[in-house]
Amino acid sequence: MLTEESIMGDVSNPQPPPTVVLGFVTGMWAAQAVATVTRLGIPDQLARYPRSASELATVVGASPTALYRLLRAVAAVGVLRADAQGRFSLTPVGECLRSDVNESMRSLLIAEMAPAQWRPWGNLEERVRRDKPSIKSALSTPAWDRMNSQKQQYFAEAMSGGTSRAIQSVLTSYSFVGARKVIDVGGSNGAFVAAVLQREPEASGVLFDLPDVIVGAGPALKSAEVADRVECIAGSFFESVPAGGDVYLLRHVLQEWSDDECVQILRNVREAMSREGRIIVVEMLIVDDGPASFAPLLDLDMLVMQAGKERTAKEYGALFASARLNLTNVISTPSVYTVLEARAV
Secondary structure (H helix, E strand, O other): OOHHHHHHOOOOOOOOHHHHHHHHHHHHHHHHHHHHHHHHHHHOOOOOOOHHHHHHHHHHHHOOHHHHHHHHHHHHHOEEEOOOOOOOEEOHHHHOOOOOOOOOOOOHHHHHOOOHHHHHHOOOOHHHHHOOOOOOOOOHHHHHHHHHHHHHHHHHHHHHHOHHHHHHHHHHOOOOOOOEEEEOOOOOOHHHHHHHHOOOOOOOOEEEOOOOHHOOHHHHHHHHHHHHHHHEEEEOOOOOOOOOOOEEEEOOOOOHOOOOHHHHHHHHHHHHHHOOOEEEEEEEEEEOOOOOOOHHHHHHHHHHOOOOOOOHHHHHHHHHHHHOEEEEEEEEEEOOOEEEEEEEO
């Protein structure tokens, strides 16, 4: 996933202010250049051996001259390297843009650099002035609907591919010992509940999400060898959630919704949970007085793209309180994510 260093730069070695501003501009250029190389499939083409721009142009269907200029620029930012013969190969950064490596960053980069992402960002000034979502006006034609659909496909792939490390960081920081029935609310492909059940062999699980989402959960559950212990239930968490769980998981759910919508989700969970139940929320926190973080930038993305927001621990505590829940624990993990535990008041 993203790292704080990749967004914030080296805060221990500040640059002159004009250089910082220039970095904002060239950063946009670099991101689009690397995304273009990735969409063309060049990291996969360079997986086994170096190749020249002319060779690659024939394979990917591009102008040799223009492709060379693109590859040279991408090499300048550390994604590729060029040898004395004019052949290009992958750096470690380029390796993570291949489609066939664990925790590939390919889909995330393509999704975030897609027109369906950057066009709404172009309306940021309108969003700030009016405080009303601008994405609908930015993506209002059938063509943009198609682009948005493609972006969402890549984003789903990115979230699935980048999930393992984040989940493992949670499991090393928070104990699920004693869990009996674990319900993953808005759990997508079930990777989180599967990982918890692997740790707790006596527990059963429920994967709860929209019908068109859970239909694709089978492979992940089978791969984790927990499919026989997980019941897949379709529904909307704004209406109700499955009852009787003693552990409810909400990973990357609340950040996507307004405060009122979050309270509705949490109230539905509280009504469904057992008397001794607990709610485990995994999100990135805004820490106003902490070290530099890209959480505020992610919050800005929520402002542009959705009705949701990133929040402080205090703000999450207020949401829990409105749903008659008590924030009982806030646990940092080795990743950028934090575990928040809540129980019924």
